[in-house]
Amino acid sequence: MNLRYGMNPHQRPATATPVDPTRRPFRLLHGDPSYINILDAAAAWQLVREAANALGRPVAASFKHVSPAGAAAAGPIDAVMARTYGLEPTTIGALTSAYVRTRDADPKSSYGDFVAVSETVDAELADLLRRVVSDGIVAPGYEPGVVSVLSAKKGGRFLVVEADPDFQPPLTETRDVYGLRLTQPRDDVPLTREMLSDPQLPASAVDDLLLGLIVVRYTQSNSVAYLRDGMTLGIGAGQQSRVDCTQLAGAKVDTWWLRRHPSIQALDVDANTKIQDHVNEQIRRTAVEGEPLDSADRTRWLRRLDQVAFVSDGALPFADNVEQAKRHGVRYIAEPGDSIRSADVLAECQRQGITLVRTGVRLFRH
Incomplete structure (x- = not known):
């Protein structure tokens, strides 16, 4: 061709x-x-x-x-x-x-x-x-x-x-x-629900984590994904620093959630406005301090996001990734494990009330 x-x-x-x-x-x-x-x-x-x-x-x-x-x-x-x-x-x-x-x-x-x-x-x-x-x-x-x-x-x-x-x-x-x-x-290792067996994981979280594993398999590394209810909320790709990847994807999660704030949804939209122009205006308003959302409004609303799953294509090297993920409503994490600070990562998950699943499978893509 x-x-x-x-x-x-x-x-x-x-x-x-x-x-x-x-x-x-x-x-x-x-x-x-x-x-x-x-x-x-x-x-x-x-x-x-x-x-x-x-x-x-x-x-x-x-x-x-x-x-x-x-x-x-x-x-x-x-x-x-x-x-x-x-x-x-x-x-x-x-x-x-x-x-x-x-x-x-x-x-x-x-x-x-x-x-x-x-x-x-x-x-x-x-x-x-x-x-x-x-x-x-x-x-x-x-x-x-x-x-x-x-x-x-x-x-x-x-x-x-x-x-x-x-x-x-x-x-x-x-x-x-x-x-x-x-x-x-070829990277054809099966990604299955059995990799995510943990009695603390609800079925919906297992499906979110499974979707996340498949998503990061086809994402340029380093990559992470936030998910909820069978859909991605934010994907981070191709960053040299995993915590930078986690932060960038987390910012996308915040934007997705802020677009659902009643004050953003109350904005007048002309019936002839193109879809992308409507979306761009929503995003612009979520980023502006003041009208329609002040700092306190934003903080209160962001704290309401919950039951989010988080997947990493490689081992989390530091606990700071867990701290960042928690800021975006994360309750469940799947990552390969086996980093030199895996014990610190587990301890931070336990401190934050996050269920951690170690898959033992790295999913880098370059």
Whole structure:
């Protein structure tokens, strides 16, 4: 497959070639992809397929620059999501709910995203995608008429990719870097609920932690994820310092929760306002001290957030990650363990009333 260009427009020509010419993981239905589009489609599809199989529900992901901005399983949408995206909570379909919950986690980062969903795209989801800014989608199939609706986006430049749900990648991965060829086994260690067995974990927390493990598996390291009710609230990716990653993702959690403050929701919105402009105004208001929220209002509201799960792709090296996570309503943590200060991390979790699960599995991605 000829690509529009490589990672940057000056890197031409660029191509994508199947390792096995007799079996392709994707079929391009519309558009002219770039190198990064292919990377996003490949990682995003693997995430939603793995998560849907693990959770038994439709899953969506929103990818930007080879990391998810959000991911979620199908579930209820709250009043904020319904109002923001112009949807009826009682009639919304499962697949559309999964994407709304995905995009609402970090809608600023999801602007211009590559979408992945685990199920066949229906007309309802296509209508929503028609109204938001995104660059492409990968899915296992499309209902009749949906491809033509999506193909009209972006002046006909929207990418529509069909994944082969039965495709299994090779057992080894190879990458050429600066004259060196690196080869390793594909990271296919199973991520299951059994890894998270702890009598103190409610079933909902187990599912949140399991989704979080799958999310960080496909996120550029260092990575962490905050989750609640089957959806990410904040994802931190690619930071050299894990506590910086924890803080950045925590700031996204705060923004998500502050958008639900009654004073933010009471702001007048013109019926003709575009979805992204509405979201941007919500986010701007959450960051402004004073009207509509003063410092005391913000603090009181943020303290109400609870039952949040937190997942780290690598061992927490210091207890400061636990301290930061607790500020964002975290009650449950999953991490590999086996750092030289793992005892300190456990002690801090016990002090903060957080249930800690050690998976023994590191999930770095570079």
